[in-house]
Amino acid sequence: MKPVHYERLGETIYRETLPNGLKICVIPKPDHAKKYAFFATRYGGMDIRFQLNGRWLDTPAGIAHYLEHKMFDTKEGNALQELAKNGAEPNAFTSNAMTGYYFDSTSHFDENLEILLSFVSVPYFTDESVAKEQGIIAQEIRMIEDNPDWQIYARMLRALYSVSTARTSIAGTVESISRITAETLYDCHKAFYTPSNMILTVVGNVDPVKVSDLARRILPKEGGPVIPRDYGSEPEAVGAKEARMAMEVSSPQFLAGWKCRPVPEGEERLRRLILGSLACDLLFGESSPLYQRLYSQGLVNSSFGGDFEQMPGVAFLYAGGESKEPQTVANELQKEADRLIREGFDEDYFQRALRSSFGSSLRGLNSFENIAVSLTEGCFGGFDPFRFPQIFDAVTQEDILNFLRDNMTADRAVLSEIVPKEA
Amino acid sequence: MTRTQLAGGVFLTHLPAKKFKTNLLSAQFVVPLRWETASANALLAAILRRGTASCPDMGALAARLDQLYGARIDYTVRKKGEAQCVGFVASLIDDCFAPGGERLLEPAAALLGELICQPVTRDGLFLEEYFESEKTNLIDAIRSILNDKRSYADSRLLQEMCTGEPYGVPRLGNEQITAALHPQLLFDAYRDLISTSRLEIFYSGSAERSRVEDALRAALADLPRKDPAPLPELAPHALPEEPRFITERLDVTQGKLGMGFSCGSDDAAALLLGNTLFGGSSNSKLFLNVREKLSLCYYASSLFHRQKGLITVSSGIEFENYQKACGEILTQLEAVQKGKLEAWELEAARSTLLNAYASMGDSQGKLENFFLGQAATGRNETPEMLAEQIRAVAPERIFEAMSTVKLDTVYFLQGKEAEA
Numbered sequence: 001m002k003p004v005h006y007e008r009l010g011e012t013i014y015r016e017t018l019p020n021g022l023k024i025c026v027i028p029k030p031d032h033a034k035k036y037a038f039f040a041t042r043y044g045g046m047d048i049r050f051q052l053n054g055r056w057l058d059t060p061a062g063i064a065h066y067l068e069h070k071m072f073d074t075k076e077g078n079a080l081q082e083l084a085k086n087g088a089e090p091n092a093f094t095s096n097a098m099t100g101y102y103f104d105s106t107s108h109f110d111e112n113l114e115i116l117l118s119f120v121s122v123p124y125f126t127d128e129s130v131a132k133e134q135g136i137i138a139q140e141i142r143m144i145e146d147n148p149d150w151q152i153y154a155r156m157l158r159a160l161y162s163v164s165t166a167r168t169s170i171a172g173t174v175e176s177i178s179r180i181t182a183e184t185l186y187d188c189h190k191a192f193y194t195p196s197n198m199i200l201t202v203v204g205n206v207d208p209v210k211v212s213d214l215a216r217r218i219l220p221k222e223g224g225p226v227i228p229r230d231y232g233s234e235p236e237a238v239g240a241k242e243a244r245m246a247m248e249v250s251s252p253q254f255l256a257g258w259k260c261r262p263v264p265e266g267e268e269r270l271r272r273l274i275l276g277s278l279a280c281d282l283l284f285g286e287s288s289p290l291y292q293r294l295y296s297q298g299l300v301n302s303s304f305g306g307d308f309e310q311m312p313g314v315a316f317l318y319a320g321g322e323s324k325e326p327q328t329v330a331n332e333l334q335k336e337a338d339r340l341i342r343e344g345f346d347e348d349y350f351q352r353a354l355r356s357s358f359g360s361s362l363r364g365l366n367s368f369e370n371i372a373v374s375l376t377e378g379c380f381g382g383f384d385p386f387r388f389p390q391i392f393d394a395v396t397q398e399d400i401l402n403f404l405r406d407n408m409t410a411d412r413a414v415l416s417e418i419v420p421k422e423a
Numbered sequence: 424m425t426r427t428q429l430a431g432g433v434f435l436t437h438l439p440a441k442k443f444k445t446n447l448l449s450a451q452f453v454v455p456l457r458w459e460t461a462s463a464n465a466l467l468a469a470i471l472r473r474g475t476a477s478c479p480d481m482g483a484l485a486a487r488l489d490q491l492y493g494a495r496i497d498y499t500v501r502k503k504g505e506a507q508c509v510g511f512v513a514s515l516i517d518d519c520f521a522p523g524g525e526r527l528l529e530p531a532a533a534l535l536g537e538l539i540c541q542p543v544t545r546d547g548l549f550l551e552e553y554f555e556s557e558k559t560n561l562i563d564a565i566r567s568i569l570n571d572k573r574s575y576a577d578s579r580l581l582q583e584m585c586t587g588e589p590y591g592v593p594r595l596g597n598e599q600i601t602a603a604l605h606p607q608l609l610f611d612a613y614r615d616l617i618s619t620s621r622l623e624i625f626y627s628g629s630a631e632r633s634r635v636e637d638a639l640r641a642a643l644a645d646l647p648r649k650d651p652a653p654l655p656e657l658a659p660h661a662l663p664e665e666p667r668f669i670t671e672r673l674d675v676t677q678g679k680l681g682m683g684f685s686c687g688s689d690d691a692a693a694l695l696l697g698n699t700l701f702g703g704s705s706n707s708k709l710f711l712n713v714r715e716k717l718s719l720c721y722y723a724s725s726l727f728h729r730q731k732g733l734i735t736v737s738s739g740i741e742f743e744n745y746q747k748a749c750g751e752i753l754t755q756l757e758a759v760q761k762g763k764l765e766a767w768e769l770e771a772a773r774s775t776l777l778n779a780y781a782s783m784g785d786s787q788g789k790l791e792n793f794f795l796g797q798a799a800t801g802r803n804e805t806p807e808m809l810a811e812q813i814r815a816v817a818p819e820r821i822f823e824a825m826s827t828v829k830l831d832t833v834y835f836l837q838g839k840e841a842e843a
Contacts, residue, residue, distance in 0.1 A: 010444075010520070031442035034782035078715075084706040085767050087774030091705070106781040107774075135718030142677035143721055143739050146572050248674040250566035287485035295481065296552070301560045303567075322563060352489035359493030359516050362444050366787070421674055 001026065001208045008389045009365060013375070014208035021196025021223030024215060025375045026208035029368075035109045035204030038372035039120050040100035042199075042380050043192035045170030046312060047097075049230040052191045056230070059188065060179045062137070062172015065094040067185050069133050070125045071101070079119035088112045094170055096311045098376065104368070109206060110214060117200070117218040123189045130182045138174045148249050148418045155243040156257040156318060156416035162239030163232035166314045194224025199379045201372040231313045243416045253303075253418045254326030256333055260308070260315040260407040265382035269310060274357075274391050275403045276308025276317055281353050282345060282400060283336060283408075284319050290336045299329050310381075317407065320416075330415045337408040341401060350397050358392050424794075424805060425632060429624070429639060432651025436794050437635055438627040440784070446517055446528060446628030447787040448635075450535055451499070451510035453621040453799045455655035456589045461507055462561065462596030463604055463612045468498040468509045469557040470549050470609070475537040487534060492516050494531050496538065501792075503799035504730030505589040505657045508623075509616075511535055512791065517629055528630050529638045536642025539617060548606045549613075558604060565598050572679055573722075576836045577737050580681030583669050584832040588658055590731050618647045621654055623798045627787040654801050660685050660731055666830045674839050680748055681834040682736040684756070687827030690820060691729055692812040697825035698727035698734055699772040701759045706771045708755040713738065719748050730800050734828060742837045749833065762822045769821075773813060780810040 001014040001024070014026040048059050071092070072079045083090045088105035101120050105112050144150045154169055161167045171177075202211050238259050263272045284291050284306060294300045306319030323329050364370050374385040425437045454464060478484045488494045494515035501508045515531045518524075543550060569575050578593055585591030595601075626635045662685045686694055695703075702709035702725025713723040723738035740748045758764075783789050783806045797803060804812075 008520075008522075029442070031440075032785045034785040081706050081767060081771065084704065084771035084775060087771075087778035089704070089775065089778065104778075104782065106778050132718055136714055136721055139677065139719075139739060139741070140721035142741075143573075146675050146677055148570050249570045250568075251563060253570075286481070287489050289482070292481045292485075296556065298556055298559060301563060322567065352486060356489040356493030358522075359491075362516050362520055363493075363514065365444050368785075 001212055006386045009362070009386060011365065011386065013386065016212055018195065018212070018216060020219060020221055021194070022215060022219060023199045023379050024212055025199070025201045025379070026206065026211050027201075027203045027371060028206065028208065029203060030205050032204055033106045034104050034368065035106070035206055036102065036104045036202065036368040036372060037113050037116055038100055038102040038201045038369075038376065039116055040098050040199050040376045041192050042097065042197050043099055043188070044095050044097040045168055046165040046231055047192070047229050048165055048168060050191060051228040052187060057187065059184055060172060061168045061176040062170070063180055063184065063188055064099055065171050066133065066137060066177055066180050067188055068092050068094045068099050069137060070130060070185060071120055071123065073124050073129055074119050074122070075124050079115055082115050083112055086112050090116070096166060096170060098380065100373065100376065102369070102372070109204070110210065113202070113211070113214055114218055117215060121193060121219055123186060123193075125182050125185060127182050130180065130185065134177060137171065137177055141171050141174055141177075144171065148247050148253055151245060151247065152253055152255050152320070152416050152418050155245060156255045156414060159240045159243045159414040159416055160238055160257050160259045160316055161234055161314065164234040164314050165231050166311050167239075191224070191227050195219050196223030197227070199376045201375050203368040203371050229312075234313065238412060238414050241414055243414070245418055246421045247418050249418055249420050251322050251420065252324060252326055253320065253322050254330065255318050255320035255416045256330040257316055257318040257414045257416065258408050259412045259414070260317055262313050262315045263310065267383045267387070269381045270378070270383040270385060270387065271391050272315070273308065273310060274388060274395065275399055276315070278353065278357055278395065279400055279403050279408070280306050280308055280317065280319070281357055282350065283340065284333060285353070287353060287356065290332065294329060294332060299323055299325055299332075326415065326417050330413070334410055334413060337404055341404050344401060345397055347397070354392060354395065358389070361388050427632070427636070429636065429643070430646065431648045432620070433622040433624065433643070433646070433648070434798065435624045435626065435636060435639060436798065437632045438625065438790055438794070439629070439631070440627055441629045443628060443787055444517060444520060445514050445787065446630065447512065447514050447626065447791055448528070448532060448535060449510065449512040449625040449791050449795070450539060451508045451623045451625075451795055452616055453506050453508050453623055453654065454616065456502060456505050456507040456592050458592050458596060458600060460612070461592055461594065462601040463609055464507055464509045464616065465500045465595045466557055466561050466601065466604060466609060467613050467616060468500055468511070469561060470553050471538050471542050472496070472498040472511070473553040473557065474543040474550075475534075476541040476543055477537060479543040491527050491531055492521060494527065496535060500594050501795070502594040503796045506655050506799040507594060508795055508799055511538055514787075519629070528628070528634065532638040532642040536645075540643065540645040542613070548610050551606065554606050554609065558601060561595065561601050562598050565595050565601065568593070572673070572675055572677070572836065573737065573739065576679035576681050576834060577735065579671070579836070580683050580735060580832060580834040583667065583834055584683040584733070585660065588660065589655075590660070618649045619652050621651055623795060625791045625794055627790055654799070657730060657800065660733060662829060662831055667832045669832065670835045670837060672837055672839050675836065676838065677739045678742045678745065678838070679836040680736075680738045680740055680745065682749065682752060682830065683832040683834075684734040684736075684828045685831045686732040686734060686824070687829065688824040689732070690824040692809075692816050693820040693824035694732075695727050695729065695776065696772055696813060696816050697759055697821045697828075698725055699776055700764065700768055700821070701725050701734070701756060701825070702736055703727065704772065704775045706768070706775070708758055709736065709752065712755055713748060713751050717747075717751060719744050719751070723752070745835055745837075753830070756825075756828065760822060760825045760828070762818065764818075769818060776813050777810050780806040780813070
């Protein structure tokens with residue numbers, strides 16, 4: 001395995017690509033008791049239409065997430081219990097573009113890693129076990145449907161996108177998951193859980209060579225073909241300007257979203273991620289004049305915040321929280337973006353924000369989970385997230401202003417609102 | 424880990440570690456949790472965070488924090504046993520990563536000290552605009568507990584179960600008491616808080632103890648200290664003669680079930696293990712039966728409230744499955760009480776807890792939260808000592824301790840249209 005040392009971060013990454021196409025990243029942390037393994041496939045809630053053996057398949061919404069639930073079943077029983085015996089806390093998540101399985105443990109690490117790699121690479125389900133999961137996932141869907149944060153975000157995505165599968169709910173609906181069978185799950189596993197579509201990341205006090213040897217021994221010798229996917233060809237314009245829903249909540253909540261231009265794979269993705277997050281900090285972060293004004297006028301409270309996100313073929317920026325006047329705050333955000341595009345930033349303020357944002361990125365490296373997820377996203381997106389200091393060095397005001405000009409215009413904006421139900 | 428006294432009732436817990444990118448510095452006042460004072464203390468923390476004599480508004484504070492490479496200072500309001508802990512947690516990058524090679528601990532500690540000792544004032548009171556705006560924010564925050572139905576149901580269960588006991592008081596108090604607060608009362612509460620209540624300080628990072636102590640002595644030089652009040656004492660929970668059943672209705676699609684149990688044993692290590700077996704992990708009896716076997720829910724878990732000797736269960740279910748879920752949860756508790764366990768279950772529960780204790784030192788946030796809980800409830804075991812206690816628990820002790828667990832209160836949140 002080849003080590004690369006990152007002087008400014010005090011970290012070393014060992015990387016290797018196995019003959020079967022699996023990419024491995026190991027970040028040794030000799031002073032930590034915890035060892036963390038993250039095994040992910042490039043397959044998420046957006047991947048519902050894809051080509052397998054020359055045929056286009058349309059699968060039900062929520063299938064990647066359903067598969068994640070069922071992967072813990074093994075011929076011998078359940079992988080959760082095997083890992084638990086060794087004190088490992090395993091779990092998994094499905095995002096729009098990836099499914100990740102992970103555990104952390106302080107002992108029996110090799111044994112646990114072997115269990116992780118085995119249960120994720122060997123599917124075992126029956127019609128009966130698949131049917132049994134319907135009730136559990138239906139309750140998960142009911143739970144998120146009662147969650148205003150989820151509703152407001154999901155509705156913002158559906159307003160921003162009219163075609164892209166970014167608008168598909170990751171968990172699907174109670175109706176869509178009722179159409180999932182053991183056979184479709186096997187098809188999806190076969191297509192996406194091939195070593196060449198997966199990344200293994202380990203953080204902790206481990207020997208990188210042992211990790212690589214174990215992966216060679218456990219995983220299939222062959223990779224798989226590249227699976228073409230269809231995310232839909234999304235037009236430039238937003239799908240709808242507004243989305244509004246009434247729920248049992250204490251006060252109105254909102255998210256203002258901007259449909260941004262997507263970026264092809266490569267280091268530009270990382271640069272765009274940093275520019276987008278800097279634009280958020282500068283425009284409406286805690287140090288920004290706008291935030292301070294809105295806060296002191298009582299138009300926002302400490303729930304206010306936002307971010308910039310990229311998914312396959314799409315990118316968007318959003319801000320929101322609780323507010324008695326969502327439309328006013330959305331207008332103020334747009335006015336401030338317009339003003340900055342015209343007038344630029346105060347240079348002192350810009351330098352301060354850059355300094356602060358660098359510190360936040362560094363703080364993120366305290367978390368093993370965060371390291372593993374960002375390295376995995378980097379592998380899928382063709383960039384190295386540990387190169388953030390170099391990107392920060394090169395960012396100029398003009399870069400941010402260009403980002404705002406390209407992405408934060410009024411025609412690209414949507415507003416998603418949740419209002420309290422009338423008593 | 425070392426714990427030293429810096430002044431009357433002021434203690435520093437120093438947790439040295441070079442493995443983090445950041446330093447954590449936390450200053451927490453520990454006071455009794457009471458309806459009458461909880462909201463005032465919560466409001467104080469928020470108002471103090473608005474400005475100091477030298478940085479009188481959010482803009483000036485933010486600018487100073489940005490200069491320290493995006494250091495964060497957040498106000499916190501937490502409940503630990505029957506104590507309320509209010510204060511600030513600062514996180515700053517370690518000096519060795521500062522591109523300019525600056526020393527960051529001293530200026531960050533100084534700012535923390537200013538937030539506590541030198542608030543911006545006018546005519547001997549907090550600025551009226553800060554008072555009013557944070558009062559509104561606090562009322563909004565108290566109301567917004569409703570938005571997360573799981574937390575709402577969990578909190579309602581505790582309130583009902585511990586009516587008349589400090590443990591039933593939510594960390595932010597309530598809306599009516601907050602609405603009645605006025606500027607003079609709050610400023611008196613502030614002077615009282617900083618001069619008489621226990622102050623617990625935690626540091627995790629690369630700096631040696633003497634450097635941290637020097638920085639803090641300088642930062643807190645203006646802290647007026649009188650005779651510190653003793654730590655709040657915890658009252659035992661009063662078990663009702665018969666279990667109580669409470670149902671509420673809101674416009675929701677999923678029902679939330681909360682079940683509260685009272686523990687008659689004081690063998691905390693055995694109860695902790697028993698609770699882990701019952702519903703404390705993803706291999707517990709509740710997970711394997713209520714979720715995996717019967718498909719009744721997505722989550723069903725239990726929490727052991729060590730300081731108060733309670734166990735609470737939380738689950739989200741279809742409205743019509745209320746009886747079925749309650750019945751199954753009680754069946755699983757009985758299984759633990761009667762020792763109906765497979766060998767792997769005990770092994771898994773024990774290693775889950777040992778893993779959690781062993782990895783605590785890898786997270787500055789978890790360390791701070793753990794040691795604050797210990798300090799606020801007058802305990803001094805380290806994670807290693809607690810792990811040792813868990814290793815020593817024999818199965819019989821678990822069954823014996825869990826046999827004292829009795830159903831106390833059941834809370835059910837159901838939809839508006841559902842049949843009763």
